[in-house]
Amino acid sequence: MLDTITAALEPHGLVPRGGFVFGAADDIPVLPDGTRARSVVLVGHFGSSIWQAFTAWRRDNPGVASPLDSWSKQVLNAIASEFGGYAVFPSDRPYLPFQQWAMRAEGLRPSPLGLLIHPQYGLWQAFRGALLFPQSIAFAPLRENGHPCDACASKPCLSACPVDAFDGETYAVARCRDYLATEPGQTCMEGGCLARLACPVGRHYAYLGDQQRFHITAFARS
Ligand code: B12
Incomplete structure (x- = not known):
């Protein structure tokens, strides 16, 4: 399933950025049907990979408020429903703990600036949303990347x-x-x-x- 999600995200310059199965001690998000999610896949970008797709969308949708959030919602809501999941977003309140999730999903740690730092992409990466699923997903074990x-x-x-x-x-x-x-x-x-x-x-x-x-x-x- 992760491979097909990767393929669906690719035309938008987005990538899955790891994920995990929620544990009993987590504050687990509730899905629209009232049940709790079982797993989460973070979605984001490295460098300027989204910029071409986003600017093309923006040209076709002039004057939209919060354009990057609106684009992210349009893309990820569609992909979530295609895969039987539900999309959530970093800017929506109450804020979900995206950085804590990312530390778990990708093994990242914060830089002195507060932004998480990636060993390869440094500070030039962010999250555009996360896909919540009602089922467990088998994630590859985390590689220990070190902290730059x-x-x-x-x-x-x-x-x-x-x-x-x-x-x-x-x-x-x-x-x-x-x-x-x-x-x-x-x-x-x-x-x-x-x-x-x-x-x-x-x-x-x-x-x-x-x-x-x-x-x-x-x-x-x-
Ligand atoms: C509110 C907010 C801000 C506020 C306050 C930040 C602060 N002092 O906490 C403001 C508006 C100032 C801000 C600024 C920026 N932010 Co901001 N922000 C958020 C937001 C929406 C909520 C943070 C929160 O309260 N989370 C709720 C708690 C429960 O979640 P948490 O994971 O436990 O929270 C962690 C953060 O609060 C973090 N933290 C603590 N101090 C700081 C300081 C900074 C600068 C940051 C970025 C994080 C941070 O530590 C917590 C534990 O890990 C998050 C998205 C999100 N949902 O988390 C983005 C987020 C943290 N921001 C992000 C970014 C990229 C930025 C900016 C660089 C924006 C930009 N221009 O591109 C700037 C940084 C300033 C700069 N020098 O450019 C990214 C970080 C990605 C990463 N690589 O880690 C996030 C995850 C959004 C995203 N779409 O990816 N942000």
């Missing part, structure tokens, strides 16, 4: 932000957002988050210019 930040002595991500929004523990969200409204902050608005860009891991997968601007503009307006 352990080997990074200088941690350039922590010194690159012009307003020191990251201290390795917290993220000064208001300070970051306020800076984006200033003249010097236009460097971040145009090119993307300087802290994220300072990370040497997966640099090759850094988002394309349009995608950088799209995300940071959405954040600045949120």
Whole structure:
């Protein structure tokens, strides 16, 4: 089943990002029929893999509010129903613990910025949704990937932000957002988050210019 889900996601630039069977101790999401899900498959992207499909959809659907969320919902709701599952989304409230799920599904760990870091794709990856299923799915055992930040002595991500929004523990969200409204902050608005860009891991997968601007503009307006 995972192979056919992979094939259904591929034209959209999306990939399954692991999954797991819920355990008794989990806060297990309830499905629309009132029963509890048995397993979850996370769905996301690496680098700019979704950008072509998303921008084509956006051209055909101008003026849609929250376009990336709307696109994700259109694509993943259709795929979920094709496979007898139910899609949930990271931006929907109450927030589901996507990062905790991702740590379990892909063995990722957080970087000092709070974003999970992938050994190959670095900080240039995110989740567009998750597919919940009423049945157990057989997942391949997790490979131990190591944590790239352990080997990074200088941690350039922590010194690159012009307003020191990251201290390795917290993220000064208001300070970051306020800076984006200033003249010097236009460097971040145009090119993307300087802290994220300072990370040497997966640099090759850094988002394309349009995608950088799209995300940071959405954040600045949120
Ligand atoms: C609210 C939110 C924010 C808020 C507050 C973040 C914060 N300080 O916690 C704001 C708006 C500031 C924010 C910003 C960003 N976010 Co955000 N955010 C969320 C959201 C919707 C909910 C977080 C939450 O409360 N979850 C509920 C709890 C129960 O889940 P959890 O897994 O236990 O939560 C973990 C996080 O809270 C995390 N955490 C703690 N501190 C921080 C700080 C940061 C910066 C992040 C990203 C996470 C984080 O630790 C928790 C334990 O693992 C999640 C999606 C989701 N459903 O989780 C995305 C999410 C965490 N964000 C994400 C991203 C990518 C970003 C941005 C980079 C957006 C962008 N521009 O692309 C920015 C980061 C700023 C930057 N420098 O660019 C991704 C992270 C992917 C990854 N690789 O880990 C997520 C998972 C969304 C997604 N679609 O993939 N975000």
